[in-house]
Amino acid sequence: MVALNWKLKYPTSWRKRSANMSLRNSLFLALLFLWCCATPQTLKPPKTNLESPLNSLETNPQKSFYDGYADYQKGDQQAARMEFEKQIKNVPDFYPAYLAIGYTYLADENADSAETWIKKSLEIAPNYAQAHYALYSVYEMRQQYDDALAELDQTAVLKPDYPGLAQTRNILRLKNTEMHLTEGRKLVAQNPEEALRHFKMVEKLAPEMEDVKVEIAQIYLQQNNCAEAIPYLESAQDQINDNPRLKSQFADCLSDQGKYPEALAIYQELAAAQPANAELSKKMKATQKKMVELQLPDEYKSMFTTPEITRGQFAALLILNMDFLEKYNTANSEIIPDILNHWAQKFIQEAVDLGIMDLYPNRTFQPSQDLTRVELAKAGSRLLEILTSEGKKIPEKEATSIEDVPITNIYYPMISKVLATGVMTLDGDGRFHPSRSVSGAEALSLVNRLKALAE
Incomplete structure (x- = not known):
């Protein structure tokens, strides 16, 4: 059927010409096959910079x-x-x-x-x-x-x-170096540990590359690992100086590791360029406070675990932590004879002048005397009044009776206020115990609650 269709479709002259062409093509392919088989293939010498294995032979080969x-x-x-x-x-x-x-x-x-x-x-x-x-x-x-x-x-x-x-x-x-740098940058988001491995290989291969030190530091910063980040940040100062955010993180790390003078210097430099940055101002004050605390004696540092905190220790704790008091100044300072040369003299003087703590009737402060619960309540109540005068809305629960502090007690309003605001609580037996000594943990709890209300 195929041959028939072919004959019907094409004239005889075309059929003869096609047959001749087919014969010529077959002869050409046959000759090409014979030529390929008879002609040896060209061998390509290896492209290599390998040294000849004939060199440096210890024995003669066959x-x-x-x-x-x-x-x-x-x-x-x-x-x-x-x-x-x-x-x-x-x-x-x-x-x-x-x-x-x-x-x-x-x-x-x-x-x-x-x-x-x-x-x-x-x-x-x-x-x-x-x-x-x-x-x-x-x-x-x-x-x-x-x-x-x-x-x-x-x-x-x-x-x-x-x-x-x-x-x-x-x-x-x-x-x-290029391979590790490329791979490290690909992996920073999904696999920081593997990225870190690549970047450290770059550091080993090309220690002069400061950019990779910054990239290593940034991974450590994301992991809150300041101890590892600091050496890399210190060795990449040029990049840090051009990056205020990274520079601030560097200062944060220095502060975290107790390097307060170095941190403060960076915060001050940043604040000079960004005077309206409230966050920087806050960090500067916090760092300055820590530097002051470092200079204080063990009597201050040990107060947080002591079962009985003294009046002098509490005055220092208050003034160092109640930042909102910085704006208040007193025109007249009380002369307090028994705090001269005391390590907490500055803090005691300020606490008394601001009316937060009282002198005894004989005009002494008695800084080594144990602080009582009623004295803690008085200080807390007066600080709450200052916050209220600044417009702070402080929620209060309805006042309830206190078994060991009747309404007729002169200190009832103050004690009732600190209880209603949650700044202080009753003891486990449901009583207040006004004359009981205060532990360092109790004093710190009051300070932290007041700080939270002040924010």
Whole structure:
């Protein structure tokens, strides 16, 4: 049916011409096939900078080894392998032949087989510099730059004058640096630990790169690991100076690690450029407070765990923590004879002058006297009055009776106020116990609650 359709569709002259063309095409294809089969394929010599395995031989190879290397140079890797295997069959521990087979696989771009044979040569001769260099080529082919660089380093140890070694190491170091930098930046968001590993490799390969130190520091900052971040921030000052946010984080870390003078200097520098930044002002004050606290004696530092806090300790605790009191000044200062040369003199004087704490009838303060619950309530009540006068809305519960403080008690209004606002609480037995001594933890609790109300 096909032939019939063909005859119907085309005239006889076309059918004859087509038959002649078909015959000519068949003859042409036959001649082309014979030419291809008769013509030997051009062999391509390997593109490599590997040193000849004939160099530095400790023993003389057999003829098969020379023949194999000649085949390798011509590009006939299969023939070369056959000759090298003859050498191995005759002399099994002739390690250059194993390396040579590795070379043939490198020429074929077969990294796995090349690695296998090169490592066989190293099993026999671990200090074979050429084999380590060849192994570098395998790892570079796979873009395993860390391993490749390690093999070049080993080559340098074994044979410092290996041809082209210095230039090859420099080029590979650049490739490796770029690879780790690129990978690290890709992984910062989803895998910061792995990104950190890459960045630290960059730091090792190119210690002069300050940018990567900043990137390492930023990961540590995200992890709230100031101890690790600080050394990197310190070594990248130029980048930090151009980045106010990073500079502020640096100061935060310094403060976190107790390096208050350094932190304060940075905050002050930032505040000079941003005078309206309230957050910076707050950080400066907090840092200055910590610096003051460092200068205070153990009597202050131990108050937070003491079962009985003294009046002098409490005065210092109040003034150092009630920041909203800074705006108030007193025209006349009380003369308090028994606080001269006391470590808390400044704080006691301010607490008395502001009317937060009272002197005794004999005009003494008695800083070493234990603070009582009623004295704590008086101070808390007066601080609440100051906050209310500033417009702070402080929620209060309805006043209730207090079993051991009747309404007729002169201190009832003050005690009732601190209880209603939650600044103080009754003891476990439901009583207030006005004359009981106050622990450091109780005093700190009142201060923290007042600070929260002031914010």
